Amino acid sequence: MTTAPEPAAIPASQTAFERASRAIPGGVSSPVRAFGAVGGTPRFIAKAQGPWLVDVDGLRYFDLVCSWGPMLHGHAHPEIVAAVAQAASRGLSFGAPTEGEAELAEEIIARVAGSGVEQLRLVTSGTEATMSAIRLARAHTGRAKIVKFFGCYHGHSDALLVAAGSGALTFGTPSSPGVTPGAAADTLVLPYNDARALVELFAERGNEIAAVITEAAPGNMGVVAPTPEFQKALAEAPRAHGALLISDEVMTGFRVSRAGWHGLCSKAGGLGGVPADLVTFGKVMGGGLPAAAFGGRAEIMAQLAPAGPVYQAGTLAGNPLATAAGLASLRLADDAAYARLDSAAEEIIGMVVKEFASVGLPVAIGRAGNLFSVFFSDAPPNDYDAVRKTETWRYPAFFHAMLENGVHLPPSAYEAWFVSTAITDEALDVFAKALPAAARAADKASAER
Numbered sequence: 044m045t046t047a048p049e050p051a052a053i054p055a056s057q058t059a060f061e062r063a064s065r066a067i068p069g070g071v072s073s074p075v076r077a078f079g080a081v082g083g084t085p086r087f088i089a090k091a092q093g094p095w096l097v098d099v100d101g102l103r104y105f106d107l108v109c110s111w112g113p114m115l116h117g118h119a120h121p122e123i124v125a126a127v128a129q130a131a132s133r134g135l136s137f138g139a140p141t142e143g144e145a146e147l148a149e150e151i152i153a154r155v156a157g158s159g160v161e162q163l164r165l166v167t168s169g170t171e172a173t174m175s176a177i178r179l180a181r182a183h184t185g186r187a188k189i190v191k192f193f194g195c196y197h198g199h200s201d202a203l204l205v206a207a208g209s210g211a212l213t214f215g216t217p218s219s220p221g222v223t224p225g226a227a228a229d230t231l232v233l234p235y236n237d238a239r240a241l242v243e244l245f246a247e248r249g250n251e252i253a254a255v256i257t258e259a260a261p262g263n264m265g266v267v268a269p270t271p272e273f274q275k276a277l278a279e280a281p282r283a284h285g286a287l288l289i290s291d292e293v294m295t296g297f298r299v300s301r302a303g304w305h306g307l308c309s310k311a312g313g314l315g316g317v318p319a320d321l322v323t324f325g326k327v328m329g330g331g332l333p334a335a336a337f338g339g340r341a342e343i344m345a346q347l348a349p350a351g352p353v354y355q356a357g358t359l360a361g362n363p364l365a366t367a368a369g370l371a372s373l374r375l376a377d378d379a380a381y382a383r384l385d386s387a388a389e390e391i392i393g394m395v396v397k398e399f400a401s402v403g404l405p406v407a408i409g410r411a412g413n414l415f416s417v418f419f420s421d422a423p424p425n426d427y428d429a430v431r432k433t434e435t436w437r438y439p440a441f442f443h444a445m446l447e448n449g450v451h452l453p454p455s456a457y458e459a460w461f462v463s464t465a466i467t468d469e470a471l472d473v474f475a476k477a478l479p480a481a482a483r484a485a486d487k488a489s490a491e492r
Protein backbone atom coordinates (compact mmCIF):
# COMPACT_ATOMS: atom_id res chain seq x y z
CA MET A 44 0.00 0.00 0.00
CA THR A 45 3.06 2.18 -0.35
CA THR A 46 1.81 4.44 -3.12
CA ALA A 47 3.37 7.46 -1.46
CA PRO A 48 6.68 8.76 -2.75
CA GLU A 49 9.71 8.20 -0.56
CA PRO A 50 11.40 11.52 0.14
CA ALA A 51 14.94 12.08 -0.94
CA ALA A 52 17.00 12.28 2.17
CA ILE A 53 16.10 10.39 5.30
CA PRO A 54 19.01 7.91 5.38
CA ALA A 55 19.33 7.95 9.16
CA SER A 56 15.64 7.12 9.70
CA GLN A 57 15.87 4.38 7.10
CA THR A 58 18.91 2.84 8.76
CA ALA A 59 17.31 3.14 12.18
CA PHE A 60 14.10 1.49 10.95
CA GLU A 61 16.01 -1.42 9.42
CA ARG A 62 17.96 -1.90 12.61
CA ALA A 63 14.88 -1.64 14.83
CA SER A 64 13.01 -4.07 12.60
CA ARG A 65 15.60 -6.75 13.33
CA ALA A 66 15.24 -6.47 17.11
CA ILE A 67 11.61 -5.38 17.43
CA PRO A 68 8.60 -6.81 15.52
CA GLY A 69 7.77 -4.28 12.81
CA GLY A 70 10.48 -2.02 14.21
CA VAL A 71 8.14 -0.20 16.58
CA SER A 72 6.82 -0.45 20.13
CA SER A 73 3.23 0.40 19.10
CA PRO A 74 1.78 -0.48 15.66
CA VAL A 75 0.59 2.89 14.31
CA ARG A 76 4.12 4.29 14.50
CA ALA A 77 5.28 1.99 11.67
CA PHE A 78 3.49 4.06 8.95
CA GLY A 79 1.67 0.89 7.82
CA ALA A 80 -1.43 2.86 6.84
CA VAL A 81 0.42 5.53 4.85
CA GLY A 82 3.47 3.66 3.59
CA GLY A 83 7.07 4.82 3.71
CA THR A 84 9.58 5.00 6.53
CA PRO A 85 8.65 6.31 9.96
CA ARG A 86 10.77 9.20 11.12
CA PHE A 87 12.94 8.24 14.08
CA ILE A 88 12.86 11.11 16.53
CA ALA A 89 16.03 12.40 18.13
CA LYS A 90 14.62 15.25 20.19
CA ALA A 91 11.71 17.63 20.47
CA GLN A 92 11.02 21.12 21.74
CA GLY A 93 7.78 23.07 21.91
CA PRO A 94 5.75 22.34 18.74
CA TRP A 95 8.74 20.79 16.93
CA LEU A 96 10.06 17.27 16.47
CA VAL A 97 13.60 16.76 15.14
CA ASP A 98 14.37 13.42 13.50
CA VAL A 99 17.67 11.54 13.35
CA ASP A 100 18.40 13.13 9.96
CA GLY A 101 18.14 16.56 11.54
CA LEU A 102 14.85 17.41 9.81
CA ARG A 103 12.33 19.46 11.78
CA TYR A 104 8.56 18.89 11.84
CA PHE A 105 5.59 20.75 13.30
CA ASP A 106 4.09 17.99 15.44
CA LEU A 107 0.32 17.50 15.39
CA VAL A 108 0.49 14.09 17.05
CA CYS A 109 1.82 15.25 20.42
CA SER A 110 2.60 11.66 21.46
CA TRP A 111 -1.08 10.85 20.67
CA GLY A 112 -2.30 13.36 23.21
CA PRO A 113 -0.13 13.58 26.30
CA MET A 114 2.00 16.56 25.21
CA LEU A 115 -0.67 19.19 25.91
CA HIS A 116 2.03 21.83 26.43
CA GLY A 117 4.27 20.71 23.60
CA HIS A 118 7.64 19.03 24.02
CA ALA A 119 10.19 19.49 26.79
CA HIS A 120 8.23 22.23 28.53
CA PRO A 121 10.77 23.71 30.97
CA GLU A 122 8.47 23.61 34.03
CA ILE A 123 7.45 20.00 33.41
CA VAL A 124 11.03 18.90 32.73
CA ALA A 125 12.16 20.66 35.91
CA ALA A 126 9.44 18.95 37.96
CA VAL A 127 10.52 15.57 36.61
CA ALA A 128 14.23 16.31 37.17
CA GLN A 129 13.53 17.34 40.75
CA ALA A 130 11.49 14.22 41.36
CA ALA A 131 14.23 12.09 39.78
CA SER A 132 16.82 13.54 42.11
CA ARG A 133 14.76 12.26 45.04
CA GLY A 134 14.57 8.69 43.70
CA LEU A 135 12.92 6.96 40.76
CA SER A 136 10.48 4.56 42.39
CA PHE A 137 9.81 3.41 45.93
CA GLY A 138 7.09 0.78 45.84
CA ALA A 139 5.67 2.63 48.82
CA PRO A 140 3.10 5.43 48.92
CA THR A 141 4.02 9.05 48.23
CA GLU A 142 2.26 12.35 48.82
CA GLY A 143 2.42 13.12 45.10
CA GLU A 144 -0.12 10.38 44.35
CA ALA A 145 -2.72 11.94 46.62
CA GLU A 146 -1.93 15.38 45.18
CA LEU A 147 -2.49 14.17 41.63
CA ALA A 148 -5.66 12.30 42.59
CA GLU A 149 -6.99 15.41 44.37
CA GLU A 150 -6.18 17.63 41.40
CA ILE A 151 -8.07 15.31 39.04
CA ILE A 152 -11.05 14.85 41.35
CA ALA A 153 -11.32 18.63 41.81
CA ARG A 154 -11.19 19.22 38.05
CA VAL A 155 -13.95 16.77 37.21
CA ALA A 156 -16.23 17.80 40.09
CA GLY A 157 -19.80 16.87 39.25
CA SER A 158 -18.80 13.94 37.01
CA GLY A 159 -19.25 11.41 39.82
CA VAL A 160 -15.54 10.80 40.47
CA GLU A 161 -14.95 10.76 44.22
CA GLN A 162 -11.97 8.43 44.38
CA LEU A 163 -9.24 7.48 41.95
CA ARG A 164 -6.76 4.61 41.53
CA LEU A 165 -3.55 5.38 39.64
CA VAL A 166 -2.25 2.92 37.03
CA THR A 167 0.37 3.17 34.27
CA SER A 168 -1.62 2.96 31.03
CA GLY A 169 -5.06 3.62 29.63
CA THR A 170 -5.30 -0.09 28.83
CA GLU A 171 -4.97 -0.92 32.52
CA ALA A 172 -7.44 1.77 33.49
CA THR A 173 -10.25 0.44 31.28
CA MET A 174 -9.42 -3.22 32.02
CA SER A 175 -9.56 -2.56 35.77
CA ALA A 176 -12.72 -0.44 35.51
CA ILE A 177 -14.43 -3.35 33.76
CA ARG A 178 -13.34 -5.84 36.42
CA LEU A 179 -14.67 -3.51 39.09
CA ALA A 180 -17.97 -3.03 37.23
CA ARG A 181 -18.41 -6.79 36.89
CA ALA A 182 -17.65 -7.32 40.56
CA HIS A 183 -19.99 -4.51 41.62
CA THR A 184 -22.93 -5.73 39.56
CA GLY A 185 -22.26 -9.48 39.72
CA ARG A 186 -22.84 -9.59 35.94
CA ALA A 187 -20.58 -10.70 33.09
CA LYS A 188 -21.51 -8.85 29.89
CA ILE A 189 -20.11 -5.54 28.82
CA VAL A 190 -21.22 -3.35 25.94
CA LYS A 191 -18.80 -1.44 23.74
CA PHE A 192 -19.24 0.52 20.54
CA PHE A 193 -17.79 -0.34 17.15
CA GLY A 194 -14.88 2.01 16.39
CA CYS A 195 -14.20 2.99 20.00
CA TYR A 196 -10.74 2.03 21.28
CA HIS A 197 -10.13 1.37 24.94
CA GLY A 198 -6.65 -0.15 24.89
CA HIS A 199 -5.66 -3.72 24.12
CA SER A 200 -7.07 -5.91 26.89
CA ASP A 201 -8.77 -9.09 25.60
CA ALA A 202 -12.34 -8.12 26.51
CA LEU A 203 -12.00 -4.89 24.54
CA LEU A 204 -10.28 -6.19 21.41
CA VAL A 205 -13.64 -7.20 20.07
CA ALA A 206 -15.40 -6.10 16.90
CA ALA A 207 -19.01 -6.25 15.87
CA GLY A 208 -20.06 -9.67 14.70
CA SER A 209 -22.36 -10.14 11.72
CA GLY A 210 -25.92 -9.05 12.38
CA ALA A 211 -27.00 -6.16 14.52
CA LEU A 212 -27.12 -7.55 18.04
CA THR A 213 -24.74 -10.46 18.04
CA PHE A 214 -21.90 -11.40 20.32
CA GLY A 215 -18.68 -9.66 19.51
CA THR A 216 -15.95 -11.46 17.60
CA PRO A 217 -12.25 -11.24 18.49
CA SER A 218 -10.58 -8.41 16.56
CA SER A 219 -7.14 -9.95 17.08
CA PRO A 220 -5.82 -13.50 16.93
CA GLY A 221 -5.08 -14.59 20.47
CA VAL A 222 -8.31 -13.21 21.89
CA THR A 223 -10.43 -16.27 22.67
CA PRO A 224 -14.05 -16.55 21.54
CA GLY A 225 -14.79 -17.01 25.25
CA ALA A 226 -13.30 -13.62 26.12
CA ALA A 227 -15.11 -12.00 23.20
CA ALA A 228 -18.45 -13.64 24.02
CA ASP A 229 -18.91 -11.45 27.08
CA THR A 230 -18.51 -8.28 25.02
CA LEU A 231 -21.52 -7.03 23.08
CA VAL A 232 -20.73 -4.56 20.31
CA LEU A 233 -23.14 -1.91 19.06
CA PRO A 234 -22.83 0.79 16.40
CA TYR A 235 -21.82 4.16 17.83
CA ASN A 236 -24.41 6.94 18.08
CA ASP A 237 -27.27 4.45 17.73
CA ALA A 238 -29.48 5.29 20.71
CA ARG A 239 -32.17 2.91 19.61
CA ALA A 240 -29.84 -0.10 19.41
CA LEU A 241 -28.64 0.64 22.93
CA VAL A 242 -32.14 0.96 24.34
CA GLU A 243 -33.27 -2.23 22.56
CA LEU A 244 -30.27 -4.21 23.78
CA PHE A 245 -31.03 -3.20 27.36
CA ALA A 246 -34.69 -4.06 26.94
CA GLU A 247 -33.71 -7.56 25.80
CA ARG A 248 -30.75 -8.43 27.98
CA GLY A 249 -30.33 -5.59 30.46
CA ASN A 250 -30.08 -7.89 33.48
CA GLU A 251 -26.94 -9.59 32.07
CA ILE A 252 -25.02 -6.37 31.46
CA ALA A 253 -22.43 -5.15 33.96
CA ALA A 254 -21.42 -1.99 32.13
CA VAL A 255 -21.42 0.06 28.98
CA ILE A 256 -18.00 1.46 28.10
CA THR A 257 -17.73 4.34 25.65
CA GLU A 258 -15.14 6.89 24.62
CA ALA A 259 -16.45 10.13 26.12
CA ALA A 260 -16.16 11.53 22.59
CA PRO A 261 -14.51 9.05 20.23
CA GLY A 262 -11.13 10.05 18.86
CA ASN A 263 -9.89 6.65 17.76
CA MET A 264 -11.96 6.32 14.56
CA GLY A 265 -11.16 9.88 13.74
CA VAL A 266 -13.19 12.26 15.87
CA VAL A 267 -16.89 11.38 15.97
CA ALA A 268 -18.87 13.38 18.52
CA PRO A 269 -21.85 11.82 20.27
CA THR A 270 -25.30 13.11 19.35
CA PRO A 271 -27.42 14.58 22.18
CA GLU A 272 -29.88 11.73 21.73
CA PHE A 273 -27.12 9.15 22.12
CA GLN A 274 -25.74 10.87 25.22
CA LYS A 275 -29.23 10.77 26.71
CA ALA A 276 -29.51 7.03 26.05
CA LEU A 277 -26.07 6.49 27.62
CA ALA A 278 -27.18 8.37 30.70
CA GLU A 279 -30.49 6.52 31.04
CA ALA A 280 -30.43 2.97 29.65
CA PRO A 281 -27.65 1.41 31.76
CA ARG A 282 -28.89 3.08 34.94
CA ALA A 283 -32.47 1.90 34.40
CA HIS A 284 -31.22 -1.70 34.27
CA GLY A 285 -28.71 -1.63 37.13
CA ALA A 286 -25.65 -1.50 34.84
CA LEU A 287 -22.79 0.97 35.12
CA LEU A 288 -21.63 3.54 32.58
CA ILE A 289 -17.87 3.73 32.09
CA SER A 290 -16.83 6.94 30.37
CA ASP A 291 -13.37 6.57 28.80
CA GLU A 292 -11.75 10.00 28.94
CA VAL A 293 -8.22 8.69 28.32
CA MET A 294 -7.96 10.83 25.18
CA THR A 295 -10.38 13.67 25.94
CA GLY A 296 -9.61 14.08 29.65
CA PHE A 297 -7.92 17.43 30.42
CA ARG A 298 -7.45 17.97 26.68
CA VAL A 299 -10.77 19.27 25.39
CA SER A 300 -11.40 21.28 28.58
CA ARG A 301 -10.19 21.55 32.20
CA ALA A 302 -12.58 18.68 32.97
CA GLY A 303 -12.37 16.84 29.66
CA TRP A 304 -15.44 15.99 27.60
CA HIS A 305 -17.58 16.06 30.71
CA GLY A 306 -16.50 19.63 31.33
CA LEU A 307 -17.15 20.66 27.75
CA CYS A 308 -20.67 19.18 27.90
CA SER A 309 -21.47 20.71 31.25
CA LYS A 310 -20.78 24.25 30.03
CA ALA A 311 -23.80 26.44 29.42
CA GLY A 312 -25.21 25.62 26.00
CA GLY A 313 -23.38 22.30 25.96
CA LEU A 314 -24.86 18.88 25.41
CA GLY A 315 -25.24 18.26 29.13
CA GLY A 316 -22.68 16.14 30.92
CA VAL A 317 -23.42 12.43 31.18
CA PRO A 318 -22.77 11.42 34.77
CA ALA A 319 -20.73 8.21 34.61
CA ASP A 320 -20.31 5.59 37.31
CA LEU A 321 -16.65 5.03 36.43
CA VAL A 322 -14.32 7.28 34.44
CA THR A 323 -10.93 6.40 32.97
CA PHE A 324 -8.09 8.85 32.39
CA GLY A 325 -4.61 8.70 30.84
CA LYS A 326 -2.53 10.53 28.22
CA VAL A 327 -2.55 14.23 29.36
CA MET A 328 -2.63 13.33 33.07
CA GLY A 329 0.86 11.78 32.79
CA GLY A 330 2.42 14.77 31.05
CA GLY A 331 4.35 12.40 28.73
CA LEU A 332 5.27 9.79 31.35
CA PRO A 333 3.27 6.59 31.93
CA ALA A 334 0.35 7.48 34.18
CA ALA A 335 -3.35 6.74 33.92
CA ALA A 336 -6.22 6.31 36.34
CA PHE A 337 -9.76 5.15 36.86
CA GLY A 338 -12.20 6.61 39.32
CA GLY A 339 -15.80 6.76 40.40
CA ARG A 340 -18.16 6.94 43.32
CA ALA A 341 -16.47 6.10 46.65
CA GLU A 342 -18.97 3.32 47.26
CA ILE A 343 -17.84 1.51 44.08
CA MET A 344 -14.14 2.33 44.40
CA ALA A 345 -14.15 1.01 47.99
CA GLN A 346 -14.49 -2.50 46.55
CA LEU A 347 -10.92 -2.32 45.21
CA ALA A 348 -8.12 -4.06 47.12
CA PRO A 349 -6.94 -3.43 49.76
CA ALA A 350 -10.13 -1.62 50.87
CA GLY A 351 -12.25 -4.38 49.28
CA PRO A 352 -11.97 -7.75 47.53
CA VAL A 353 -11.48 -6.74 43.86
CA TYR A 354 -7.81 -7.25 43.01
CA GLN A 355 -5.83 -4.62 41.13
CA ALA A 356 -2.16 -3.64 41.51
CA GLY A 357 0.92 -2.19 39.80
CA THR A 358 4.65 -2.20 40.59
CA LEU A 359 5.16 1.25 39.05
CA ALA A 360 1.64 2.62 39.60
CA GLY A 361 1.75 6.16 40.98
CA ASN A 362 5.40 6.45 39.96
CA PRO A 363 6.88 9.63 41.46
CA LEU A 364 8.29 10.94 38.15
CA ALA A 365 5.00 10.34 36.36
CA THR A 366 2.94 11.97 39.10
CA ALA A 367 5.32 14.96 39.07
CA ALA A 368 5.02 15.31 35.29
CA GLY A 369 1.24 14.93 35.44
CA LEU A 370 0.80 17.45 38.24
CA ALA A 371 3.04 20.01 36.51
CA SER A 372 1.09 19.57 33.26
CA LEU A 373 -2.30 19.89 34.89
CA ARG A 374 -1.23 22.96 36.86
CA LEU A 375 -0.18 24.63 33.61
CA ALA A 376 -3.52 23.71 32.05
CA ASP A 377 -5.49 26.77 33.11
CA ASP A 378 -8.25 28.67 31.30
CA ALA A 379 -5.70 30.59 29.23
CA ALA A 380 -4.14 27.30 28.11
CA TYR A 381 -7.51 25.97 26.92
CA ALA A 382 -8.19 29.23 25.10
CA ARG A 383 -4.86 28.78 23.28
CA LEU A 384 -5.61 25.15 22.42
CA ASP A 385 -9.06 26.07 21.10
CA SER A 386 -7.76 28.93 18.98
CA ALA A 387 -4.90 26.84 17.54
CA ALA A 388 -7.45 24.19 16.55
CA GLU A 389 -9.71 26.84 14.99
CA GLU A 390 -6.85 28.26 13.01
CA ILE A 391 -5.70 24.91 11.65
CA ILE A 392 -9.25 23.81 10.82
CA GLY A 393 -9.89 27.15 9.12
CA MET A 394 -6.83 26.75 6.92
CA VAL A 395 -7.74 23.16 5.99
CA VAL A 396 -11.34 24.00 5.12
CA LYS A 397 -10.34 27.01 3.05
CA GLU A 398 -7.58 25.22 1.13
CA PHE A 399 -9.73 22.22 0.24
CA ALA A 400 -12.56 24.50 -0.82
CA SER A 401 -10.22 26.22 -3.23
CA VAL A 402 -9.04 22.85 -4.58
CA GLY A 403 -12.68 21.75 -4.82
CA LEU A 404 -12.27 18.54 -2.80
CA PRO A 405 -14.89 18.03 -0.07
CA VAL A 406 -13.57 17.59 3.46
CA ALA A 407 -15.52 17.35 6.70
CA ILE A 408 -14.14 18.05 10.14
CA GLY A 409 -15.01 15.72 13.00
CA ARG A 410 -14.81 17.68 16.23
CA ALA A 411 -14.86 17.35 19.98
CA GLY A 412 -13.73 20.80 21.09
CA ASN A 413 -10.07 21.26 20.16
CA LEU A 414 -9.76 17.58 19.25
CA PHE A 415 -10.50 17.10 15.56
CA SER A 416 -9.86 15.05 12.47
CA VAL A 417 -10.18 15.63 8.76
CA PHE A 418 -12.41 13.27 6.76
CA PHE A 419 -12.49 13.11 2.99
CA SER A 420 -16.28 13.21 2.78
CA ASP A 421 -19.16 15.64 2.40
CA ALA A 422 -20.33 15.43 6.00
CA PRO A 423 -18.72 14.30 9.25
CA PRO A 424 -19.41 10.58 9.81
CA ASN A 425 -21.60 9.54 12.72
CA ASP A 426 -20.28 6.03 13.31
CA TYR A 427 -17.51 3.69 12.28
CA ASP A 428 -19.30 2.32 9.23
CA ALA A 429 -19.63 5.86 7.92
CA VAL A 430 -15.98 6.57 8.75
CA ARG A 431 -14.95 3.56 6.68
CA LYS A 432 -16.93 4.87 3.72
CA THR A 433 -14.95 8.11 3.63
CA GLU A 434 -12.19 8.43 1.03
CA THR A 435 -9.40 7.36 3.37
CA TRP A 436 -7.33 6.34 0.33
CA ARG A 437 -6.61 10.03 -0.23
CA TYR A 438 -4.87 10.31 3.12
CA PRO A 439 -1.44 8.75 2.36
CA ALA A 440 -0.76 11.27 -0.44
CA PHE A 441 -1.92 14.15 1.78
CA PHE A 442 0.08 12.88 4.74
CA HIS A 443 3.34 12.45 2.83
CA ALA A 444 3.09 15.85 1.15
CA MET A 445 2.64 17.46 4.56
CA LEU A 446 5.48 15.42 6.06
CA GLU A 447 7.90 16.33 3.29
CA ASN A 448 7.13 19.96 3.94
CA GLY A 449 7.69 19.73 7.67
CA VAL A 450 4.33 18.79 9.23
CA HIS A 451 4.04 15.57 11.24
CA LEU A 452 0.39 14.47 11.09
CA PRO A 453 -0.98 11.21 12.50
CA PRO A 454 0.14 8.43 10.11
CA SER A 455 -3.42 7.14 9.72
CA ALA A 456 -6.67 8.59 8.43
CA TYR A 457 -8.44 7.09 11.45
CA GLU A 458 -6.71 9.24 14.05
CA ALA A 459 -7.31 12.59 15.69
CA TRP A 460 -5.00 15.58 15.31
CA PHE A 461 -3.62 16.92 18.59
CA VAL A 462 -2.78 20.57 19.21
CA SER A 463 -0.64 21.93 22.03
CA THR A 464 -0.32 25.20 23.92
CA ALA A 465 3.21 25.46 22.46
CA ILE A 466 2.01 26.12 18.90
CA THR A 467 3.68 29.26 17.53
CA ASP A 468 3.00 31.51 14.55
CA GLU A 469 6.09 30.00 12.94
CA ALA A 470 4.61 26.51 13.27
CA LEU A 471 1.28 27.65 11.82
CA ASP A 472 3.20 29.26 8.99
CA VAL A 473 4.94 25.97 8.17
CA PHE A 474 1.49 24.35 8.15
CA ALA A 475 0.04 27.03 5.87
CA LYS A 476 2.91 26.68 3.39
CA ALA A 477 2.71 22.87 3.31
CA LEU A 478 -1.03 22.73 2.82
CA PRO A 479 -1.63 23.77 -0.84
CA ALA A 480 0.57 21.05 -2.38
CA ALA A 481 -0.80 18.46 0.04
CA ALA A 482 -4.40 19.37 -0.76
CA ARG A 483 -3.63 19.03 -4.47
CA ALA A 484 -1.94 15.66 -3.81
CA ALA A 485 -5.08 14.47 -1.98
CA ASP A 486 -7.24 15.68 -4.86
CA LYS A 487 -5.11 13.85 -7.45
CA ALA A 488 -4.84 10.64 -5.41
CA SER A 489 -6.53 7.63 -6.92
CA ALA A 490 -8.42 4.88 -5.13
CA GLU A 491 -6.43 2.23 -6.96
CA ARG A 492 -3.37 0.87 -5.30
Ligand SMILES: *Cc1c(COP(=O)(O)O)cnc(C)c1O
Binds near residue numbers: 168169171263293335
Ligand atom coordinates in the same frame (compact mmCIF):
# COMPACT_ATOMS: atom_id res chain seq x y z
C1 LIG B 1 -5.07 5.79 24.17
C2 LIG B 1 -6.36 5.28 24.64
C3 LIG B 1 -6.47 4.16 25.48
C4 LIG B 1 -5.31 3.28 25.80
O1 LIG B 1 -4.32 3.93 26.54
P1 LIG B 1 -2.83 3.33 26.56
O2 LIG B 1 -2.13 4.20 27.54
O3 LIG B 1 -2.31 3.42 25.16
O4 LIG B 1 -2.94 1.92 27.02
C5 LIG B 1 -7.71 3.85 25.99
N1 LIG B 1 -8.80 4.57 25.70
C6 LIG B 1 -8.74 5.64 24.88
C7 LIG B 1 -9.97 6.43 24.61
C8 LIG B 1 -7.52 6.03 24.31
O5 LIG B 1 -7.48 7.06 23.47
